[in-house]
Amino acid sequence: MVLDRSDKPTGADNQQERLSAEWVVGFVDGEGCFFVGINRQPSMTMGWQVLPEFRVVQHEKDVAILKRLHEFFGFGQITTNHGDRKELRVRGIERLSEIVRFFRAHPLRTVKRSSFDCFAEVIEMMQQGDHLTAEGLEKIRKLASRMNRGAQNPQRPYARTPVVSAGG
């Protein structure tokens, strides 16, 4: 049997092919988290820091998939989440804007989409600098409070300690 190495390998033969956008949407619908933290920060203009982030958490045995997601997006940081869990984390308005663009073009299918919609609005406001005004900050706080909540995402807007205030 002659193998032509130039043949494009199939998914079954090559697990290292680039992930597809649809796969990424499905995986993030299950495992992704859109998060807006609002932390006390007296040195900042409004006294509060708005810290949005996108992350995907996996058991460390599956860190390879976080690396492939990192490759897919072209940015993000892989770090320890807690104990034996790793996360791919994206921060920073420019990169989060790219995340928003991606999920606008490839919409989520679960209820996570409504958290994403709030998240996207926060990112767009921050791009305009709205988080640096009292009115903008208040609107962001409301958007954050509308994002999904759960035991893992305690709702603590305007927390006094640097904890996240909302996530989904």
Add this chain to the structure above:
Amino acid sequence: MVLDRSDKPTGADNQQERLSAEWVVGFVDGEGCFFVGINRQPSMTMGWQVLPEFRVVQHEKDVAILKRLHEFFGFGQITTNHGDRKELRVRGIERLSEIVRFFRAHPLRTVKRSSFDCFAEVIEMMQQGDHLTAEGLEKIRKLASRMNRGAQNPQRPYARTPVVSAGG
């Protein structure tokens, strides 16, 4: 502006479009579970019942996505998993064979794939009736023990009570 209603709606406009295969693979890579239970059953040929199942568990607020997965596969049962969690569950060799065919054609990308490979081998053995022989049952027990284990999937092969023995 004239709207042509025959236009195919985009994903953003119509959340009820059929799920794509790639999305399903991504979502199952995150949220799916391949499971092989081996339960004491004195009335059966070998004294043990092999009960494989595929399931996807979600919070009840997201039962809509289980319905769409049900629509996608064309079978399965939506039922309460535990408390406020719902599951789409597929049992029965014929339907599980279809599940196996699907994930052979559209391979999983996380470590869940190795659990799936064991699961697929069990299903193929059962199609041949191998679970009705001592040798086959022993091999299935070994495959089940190689599937991913975790706190939620205690490894209890040949359990005396009807609990699942392995999952991933």
